Amino acid sequence: MLKGKILVAQGGGPTAVINHSMAGVVIESRKIASVDRVYGAYHGVRGIINEDFFDLTRETTHNLEMVGDTPCSGLGSTRDKPDEKYCGEIFKVLRAHAIETFFYIGGNDSSDTLRILSEQAKAADYPLVCVHVPKTIDNDLMVNDHVPGFPSAARFVALAFAGANLDNRALPGVYVAIVMGRHAGFLTAASALGRKYEDDGPHLIYVPERVFSLDDFVKDVREVYNKYGRCIVAASEGIHDESGQPIITKLAKQVERDAHGNIQLSGSGALADLLTDYIKDHTNITRVRGDTFGYLQRSFLGCVSDVDQREAREVGEKAVQYAHFGDSAGNHTGSVTIHRVGTYAVEYQLSPLADIAGKTRVMPDEFLHENNHDVTPAFVDYLQPLLGSGMPATARLRLNRVAKILKAG
Amino acid sequence: MLKGKILVAQGGGPTAVINHSMAGVVIESRKIASVDRVYGAYHGVRGIINEDFFDLTRETTHNLEMVGDTPCSGLGSTRDKPDEKYCGEIFKVLRAHAIETFFYIGGNDSSDTLRILSEQAKAADYPLVCVHVPKTIDNDLMVNDHVPGFPSAARFVALAFAGANLDNRALPGVYVAIVMGRHAGFLTAASALGRKYEDDGPHLIYVPERVFSLDDFVKDVREVYNKYGRCIVAASEGIHDESGQPIITKLAKQVERDAHGNIQLSGSGALADLLTDYIKDHTNITRVRGDTFGYLQRSFLGCVSDVDQREAREVGEKAVQYAHFGDSAGNHTGSVTIHRVGTYAVEYQLSPLADIAGKTRVMPDEFLHENNHDVTPAFVDYLQPLLGSGMPATARLRLNRVAKILKAG
Structure with missing residues (x-):
């Protein structure tokens, strides 16, 4: 169950729709009565280390929608790839602020950060739920049919x-x-x-x-x-x-x-x-x-795909659903993955972090x-x-050639 | 009066709306009963030299509209900057095909080509009307408030x-x-x-x-x-x-x-x-x-400005009006120029070719x-x-900072 303080952050390279995932996490988690506060870390994991938090329970839904439509990590990003020691520092801050759920929007490095963190929490017997929300323009995350961004x-x-x-x-x-x-x-x-x-x-x-x-x-x-x-x-x-x-x-x-x-x-x-x-x-x-x-x-x-926008929003919402209700197997921690159905729809699953963490799909x-x-x-x-709706089309003139006079024959 | 065969061509660097000017010239001139044929030169003045002409009276209005919405010179372009000799060659071809009106869509070089051509026609007592239709992304044409593209x-x-x-x-x-x-x-x-x-x-x-x-x-x-x-x-x-x-x-x-x-x-x-x-x-x-x-x-x-599209179309239409009806002073040859009125509208004028030809506005x-x-x-x-309508806006999260705990004080 989602309760107390929850945290959301964005890592790695920006995308055109990454803020829809953030908006999805914030708007959906604020609907849950047992949630006290939704924090956003400024500049990803580095923001956590520096205790640079925004209180997103004080942000309006209207502005979250506007930021959702704005490209590039609205919470700022970082290129830091935390190792065990760095994750230990993150864990200290999460503990100090009594944060029990962490949504990290990012690629395979962000997924790896969550994998290490959740292991450290388990070892320390701290009840931390970690949900990885996928994004990357490279489309290189394992398990997924494709990735928002x-x-x-x-x-x-x-x-x-x-x-x-x-x-x-x-x-x-x-x-x-x-x-x-x-x-x-x-x-x-x-x-x-x-x-x-x-x-x-x-x-x-x-x-x-x-x-x-x-x-x-x-x-x-x-x-x-x-x-x-x-x-x-x-x-x-x-x-x-x-x-x-x-x-x-x-x-x-x-x-x-x-x-x-x-x-x-x-x-x-x-x-x-x-x-x-x-x-x-x-x-x-x-x-x-x-x-x-x-x-x-x-x-x-x-320049944005409306299909991409909707799915970026959905992975944020699904992350909150998994954290709160768990998936059908009762898991709360994991990575939200996208799976294609027919031509064209998607289903979401909560996959083990280790299946995505640090791996590259080609x-x-x-x-x-x-x-x-x-x-x-x-x-x-x-x-x-x-690619979404409204893709502009191109057209050519038809080649109705005129007979030459000076260069005829 | 616009009559017989008329020719349209595009020169210099492409723009997002250059084909609207071409569509404007073709669609408007085809409405005039005394026009026999509308030719398009393939790759600007080089296409004239090579007698590479398309018969645009065989092109559908629907396709012209589709090409209008497509960026980059649909008739092809050229970087050739004709001198007196080159213009002499052009003139020979125009004469051979009995073309009496030439609409050249381009920047200050294209305007200069028309200036030389119209002087050569005058000297040869050949009734050639030359209308320059402005385009450039550089916005560097004299006389104009701004230039389509x-x-x-x-x-x-x-x-x-x-x-x-x-x-x-x-x-x-x-x-x-x-x-x-x-x-x-x-x-x-x-x-x-x-x-x-x-x-x-x-x-x-x-x-x-x-x-x-x-x-x-x-x-x-x-x-x-x-x-x-x-x-x-x-x-x-x-x-x-x-x-x-x-x-x-x-x-x-x-x-x-x-x-x-x-x-x-x-x-x-x-x-x-x-x-x-x-x-x-x-x-x-x-x-x-x-x-x-x-x-x-x-x-x-x-990525196109609807204001730009409309004006690019209008300069094409105005070019045909000037060629056919003349301006208020009775001139048919010249460069269509854009003048700003209030906030925001435009008026068009037919300006002397020499005022634009080969000059650069900064x-x-x-x-x-x-x-x-x-x-x-x-x-x-x-x-x-x-810039046109529908410019996307950006939004930021508001900075509702959370008090630090570990790094407090």
Whole structure:
């Protein structure tokens, strides 16, 4: 049963719908009479350590709805990945404030934090319920059919490529755009949903699930360019060679590493520039342009899937239901997971934290074309219903050609 | 009077609404009984040279409306800037096909092409009516209050910064985004319309109308970062030092030049990377990220101002009216220009081609803050009505802080 003080926090990279999950947790838990207070931690687990709490029982429902419609973690976020010691510090604060339920909205790292915390609570015989509320634009959480945040980011990527394709059709050349995704290519693959006509780009889609070869890249681009007089490429920031070495480190002189020793992939246009330079150096194509979608793909205001919004809200509500009523097996702690039913609906389950924690899901083979640079119709069928309603369409003039006079014959 | 064969073409960079101007020209001119055929040139003036014409009298109104709603030149575009000789070739083709009216949708280069062409026609005593239909995302055409294409691109930039601001608030650091604009800063300045709260970014806006100093840049960023713990920068791709040298050439080892000898600014993430590296090297701020909005700002599907759409359509219709009925002074040839009335409406005029041709309008001083890194309220008032209806709003949680227990006192 949900009672006393409960806490909600948001971790990791922002998404377009992450605040709907927060609003779902807050609004639903405030309806439960045994709940005294709903706290929000400012900037995720770091906010807990610093005892930076907001009292969300003093926030209006109207404003929670408005914040729900606003992209990016309204409670702030953090890149901290707590270990046992860090979790011990969190646990101390939860105890001091008599917080007995913790909802953490985040990806597989956030799930891992809850796994450690719930074990520490058990060992200390402290009655802590931990519910992981899923979010990530990478769509890389195990067990889930898909994850809130991904559909809206996928919508952005599809619409960005649909526009870039039209731009490139008006002024032909080679266009390379880099999409977020270190290990999972779902978001890059979403670029395929921007296509309508047979010759529409992206013509080449490279994801981290497949080995990237610079030789094949040049060959692929040349082939498409010779066929259509232009070529659009979608590539994940995490593309790598057969040894697993990221392409960015093969081509770049300097690379930046984050606090965890990972190579910094986002927040720089380096990979797009390196790939366009490589094409310029290895072909005689002159107009070669590169873009990196960067932070826009997870934060752009006004590009959101209504399906994603609703599901983000539902995982927040389901988290409260599991914490309060438990699932059918009587579990209260766990990760809310999304499961697809028919075409198209979803069911939710409470899955063990350990099934999601620290694990990464990548694209299954059935979604990737055997040519190594495209997706399959199965992936299009998978993603289509997630993009939401009101997807703008494109149209072309029909080619009613006029006979030449001066150059006739 | 509009009669016989008429021609429409699109030149220069695509915009989100350029096809509404084309649809306006085609649909309105087809209503005139004395018009035999409406041709569209495929890829601008180059399409004329190649006699690549489509017969748009065989296109349905329904499809023209659908193409109107589709971003990027549906007739294709070109970067060719015709000189006297090139215009002579165009003139030959127009004559051969007995085309007596030419509507060219484009920026100041397209206007210049029409200026040369109409002089050549006059000299040859050929009855050619030339009407320039304005478009550009740069908003840099003389005489006009603003130019179709700019409002939708401005909407994209404002929404991109509004989102980037929320992202940066969730995960603080320095964020630099590069916006298109070689000489005119209007589009970069549009980033200011993404702000709502006092501490919202962009905190620093750098445009080509002002001298950019790397020393001041570091000082400005440090000041904002010390105040808010984060800093968002909007910079035009064309920022330059006091000698006029582009910053990209000061910092980059290699630069690419286009066919006209101009330094290639778009289609690369170099400037953002150079500016973020400069901040990393000259401050102790660790999280510094850069994005380049690239082609998305002029082509993204589904980000359009309805005001812009309507006006783009109207300039197409007005062009046909001027060509057919003439303006009040009896002129048929010229450039359709937009003039603001009250708050907010527009009037159209037919202005002499020479007043627009080859000239560049930049931001007036009244739009630029004297601190050299912001816009004035006058600019916000100028741009606000152009962004169109349905601009998404953002909301924040209210800061109802909870008293600390462990760290109390």
